[in-house]
Each structure stands twice: as C-alpha cells, then as structure tokens.
Amino acid sequence: MENQRLLSGHGPYYGSDNPGYCPAAAAAIPAMFAPPVSDPSAPSAPPASMFDNVPGYEGTVMGGGGFLPPPMPTVPVPMPEPGQTHPDWNIPSITEETARDAFIMFASSKCCYSSDPARNGVITRMEAFNTYRYRLETFNESRSTEWSQEPYNGQPVDAFTQAVPGPWDVPAQAPAFFKDHTQDIRVPYTSSVKNCYVCLGMGRTPCKDCAGAGNKVCWVCNGSGYRHGNDRCSHCNGRGRDNCSHCHGQGSRDCSTCHGRRQILMFINLKVKWTNHIDVYVVEQASGLKVDNLSKVSGKEMYKDSQYLVYPVRGFPDLAVVGASERLVREHTANYSQTSRILQQRQTIELIPITRVSYQWKGTTYVYFVYGNEFKVSSEDYPAKCCCCSVL
Ligand SMILES: [Zn+2]
Numbered sequence: 001m002e003n004q005r006l007l008s009g010h011g012p013y014y015g016s017d018n019p020g021y022c023p024a025a026a027a028a029i030p031a032m033f034a035p036p037v038s039d040p041s042a043p044s045a046p047p048a049s050m051f052d053n054v055p056g057y058e059g060t061v062m063g064g065g066g067f068l069p070p071p072m073p074t075v076p077v078p079m080p081e082p083g084q085t086h087p088d089w090n091i092p093s094i095t096e097e098t099a100r101d102a103f104i105m106f107a108s109s110k111c112c113y114s115s116d117p118a119r120n121g122v123i124t125r126m127e128a129f130n131t132y133r134y135r136l137e138t139f140n141e142s143r144s145t146e147w148s149q150e151p152y153n154g155q156p157v158d159a160f161t162q163a164v165p166g167p168w169d170v171p172a173q174a175p176a177f178f179k180d181h182t183q184d185i186r187v188p189y190t191s192s193v194k195n196c197y198v199c200l201g202m203g204r205t206p207c208k209d210c211a212g213a214g215n216k217v218c219w220v221c222n223g224s225g226y227r228h229g230n231d232r233c234s235h236c237n238g239r240g241r242d243n244c245s246h247c248h249g250q251g252s253r254d255c256s257t258c259h260g261r262r263q264i265l266m267f268i269n270l271k272v273k274w275t276n277h278i279d280v281y282v283v284e285q286a287s288g289l290k291v292d293n294l295s296k297v298s299g300k301e302m303y304k305d306s307q308y309l310v311y312p313v314r315g316f317p318d319l320a321v322v323g324a325s326e327r328l329v330r331e332h333t334a335n336y337s338q339t340s341r342i343l344q345q346r347q348t349i350e351l352i353p354i355t356r357v358s359y360q361w362k363g364t365t366y367v368y369f370v371y372g373n374e375f376k377v378s379s380e381d382y383p384a385k386c387c388c389c390s391v392l
C-alpha cells in the first residue's frame with residue numbers, strides 16, 4: 001500500500017539537477033539518504049526588466065510609494081460672517097428637575113450605587129459653565145501607484161495600445177462626502193504579460209518541505225529503516241525515507257506567484273484613498289469637569305458651514321473659537337492640499353451645556369455635572385457606593 005502510493009507519486013521533477021527519489025533503488029538499499037538540495041533562492045522582487053516604462057508613472061515601484069501630488073488647489077473665497085448669535089450662555093440651560101432626573105438615572109444605571117443621595121439630596125446651587133466646541137473636517141482624496149502582478153489567465157492585455165492617463169486623470173467613484181473609503185483601480189493601458197520571474201516560466205518551484213527531494217527522513221524509524229533491532233520499518237518499508245506529503249513526492253509544487261500558469265500579468269495599480277480628517281477645539285471652562293467627557297456628548301449646533309474650502313470663522317463672539325478656526329483651517333490647508341486633493345470641508349460650532357450642581361446629603365456638600373444634549377452625568381464623589389465599587 002505504502003509502496004503503491006510512492007510509485008504513483010513519482011512525477012515530474014523541477015530542474016535537471018535533482019534526480020529525486022528512485023523507488024527501484026529503494027528496494028535494494030534498506031536505508032537511503034537523498035542529498036539535501038539547496039533551495040535556489042527565489043527572487044523576492046521582480047527584476048527591473050519586468051516593469052514597462054510608462055510615461056507619468058516613472059517612480060512607481062512594487063509595494064507602492066508615496067502619495068502623488070495633485071494639480072494645484074484653488075484658494076478659498078471669504079464667506080459672509082456667521083450670524084451674530086449671543087445666547088445668554090451663563091444661565092443654566094436645564095431646570096432643577098431635569099438635573100435631579102438625570103442624576104437619578106445615573107445612580108440607577110450603576111449596579112451598586114444607592115439612589116438615595118440622588119433622590120433625597122437637596123440641591124443648593126446650579127451654575128452654568130457652558131462652552132463652545134469648534135470642529136473642522138477636511139475630506140480629502142489621495143492617490144498612489146504601485147506595480148502589481150497576478151497569475152495570467154487570459155485577462156485583457158492593453159499595454160502600449162493607447163496613451164496612459166495620468167494618475168489624477170483616472171476616473172474614480174468618490175463616496176459620499178466625509179466618509180472614509182478606498183478603491184483600487186487598474187490603470188488602463190498598463191497591463192502586459194511577462195514570463196514568471198519566480199519560476200522562470202516553468203510553472204513549478206522546488207518543494208520547500210523536502211528541499212526538492214520528494215521524500216524526507218522517515219519519522220517512525222528516524223531514517224534507519226529498522227525498528228526494535230532487526231524489524232524492518234513497516235512505515236517506510238525499510239527505505240528510511242518517506243514520501244513528502246506536501247508535494248506528493250514530486251519534489252516540486254505549483255509556483256505560488258503564477259499559480260502554475262508560467263506567466264503573470266503586470267499592471268500599475270492606482271490606490272485611491274478618501275479620508276475625513278477631524279480636528280476639534282473645545283473652549284476651556286473652569287467647572288472642574290474633565291474635558292474628555294465632552295467628546296461623548298453633542299451640543300446645540302450654532303453654526304455650520306460646508307463647502308469646497310472653508311474660510312476661517314469671523315465675527316463669532318468667543319475669540320478663542322475664532323483663533324482656533326484660523327489656526328486649524330491654516331493647518332488643514334497646509335497638511336492636505338500638497339499631497340492630496342481636498343474635496344470638501346465642514347466647520348461647526350456647538351454650544352455644549354454644562355451645569356455644575358451642588359447638593360447636600362446627610363450634612364455634607366457634594367457636586368455633580370450634567371452636560372450635553374443627552375444630560376449625561378458625571379459624579380466623582382458620589383456618597384453611596386457599596387464597598388465593592390469604592391475602588392472605582
Ligand atoms: Zn521508517
């Protein structure tokens with residue numbers, strides 16, 4: 001049985017310098033040691049001759065390079081000043097009842113908080129620390145090229161049939177604004193067929209597991225051909241070697257680069273990447289609430305401006321917002337217009353309500369915060385946590 005499988009596995013060999021395993025010889029010699037075949041080091045990268053010279057794509061390499069600069073951007077046009085909105089923003093934007101309800105909700109959402117302080121604590125003071133959040137988004141498109149390859153299966157070959165469009169002239173389907181997306185596009189008129197450089201057009205490469213021999217030292221008798229003294233090893237029939245299961249005794253396998261097709265299709269792949277870059281500035285406030293909390297809530301949108309290129313906000317009552325807008329618009333223009341193409345920008349200003357609530361419970365004063373449109377609560381000194389949670 002073993003021997004039959006071995007005989008039927010005697011297939012074509014890769015190259016002429018590797019005789020492989022001969023079953024006839026094995027019958028005569030109990031233990032045979034095939035000489036190890038040095039694995040001819042397969043090239044990791046194709047030779048330069050594989051790459052056609054494509055005008056406009058001279059720097060293109062395998063694995064991709066840097067992003068390609070787009071055509072020059074135009075300059076933004078100043079927009080009318082945003083409406084003068086002066087909300088009376090030092091008045092708490094929530095009522096005492098809302099503050100208490102939010103606090104009770106908060107306490108009951110924690111498994112081991114008693115809701116007693118939230119229900120029965122006496123609110124003594126409500127202060128507003130409302131603040132502004134400015135957000136700038138820049139939605140850009142960047143493009144890079146790379147030489148790519150795939151097994152040749154009769155795909156269209158179009159190299160040199162027409163002039164190749166420039167990297168920024170290849171049409172791409174942009175997603176909706178402000179949505180991240182990537183697309184790979186085969187650049188037209190760059191596809192050509194080449195002999196596979198890994199197997200040199202043979203379609204097969206030496207098996208790595210048996211170094212091309214087609215067989216390996218028998219793992220049962222460890223190559224001796226015998227077990228327990230004079231018993232012939234039944235696993236290898238006393239040969240000392242065992243058929244390589246990875247290549248089915250052939251010593252070679254289908255080339256992994258051309259999948260045994262002997263030829264590969266070379267083409268330039270254009271990688272198009274759409275990214276929404278977001279920067280946020282929150283005006284400092286002195287309530288004691290950690291600013292990180294604010295990233296989880298929304299505010300009241302007071303200003304929104306979306307266009308190809310925005311102009312920094314002007315005439316807004318809070319000068320910190322005006323300064324942040326100037327700085328961020330300048331940074332985004334510098335960062336995203338050189339190596340990418342800006343498709344759209346959006347800037348918003350939100351008023352985020354923050355109310356600092358002081359209350360008394362069992363003779364001691366505590367503080368909690370209610371913030372955001374969602375009435376989120378933060379309470380670091382909640383007085384009735386059970387012991388298992390006190391470490392939180
Ligand atoms: Zn054996």
Ligand SMILES: [Zn+2]
Pocket residue numbers: 207208209210211212213214215244245246247248249250251252
């Ligand atoms: Zn093998």
Ligand SMILES: [Zn+2]
Pocket residue numbers: 196197198199200201202203204255256257258259260261262263
């Ligand atoms: Zn190949």
